[in-house]
Amino acid sequence: MATTSLLAMPKARQRLVGRLLFQLAETPSQPGDYSTSDDSGRSVQHILIGEFHLSYWPDHAVRELRIVEIDEI
Secondary structure (H helix, E strand, C coil): CHHHHHHHCCHHHHHHHHHHHHHHHHCCCCCCCEEEECCCCCEEEEEEECCEEEEEEEECCCCEEEEEEEEEC
């Protein structure tokens, strides 16, 4: 779902979101503005950055940041 949202954006917006995601990936375990639980009980962090709402969870086992949703506000 996040990939679909990102690819639907104009190139300039994609670059902006890409920079935001790389910044977030530098400290993936940082808490978001709020959290929810997904269907499997995993804690999903939500953060509001500029004009975007990003939903993510850090996968510590494989050292990846899993982006769940990208929404423009």
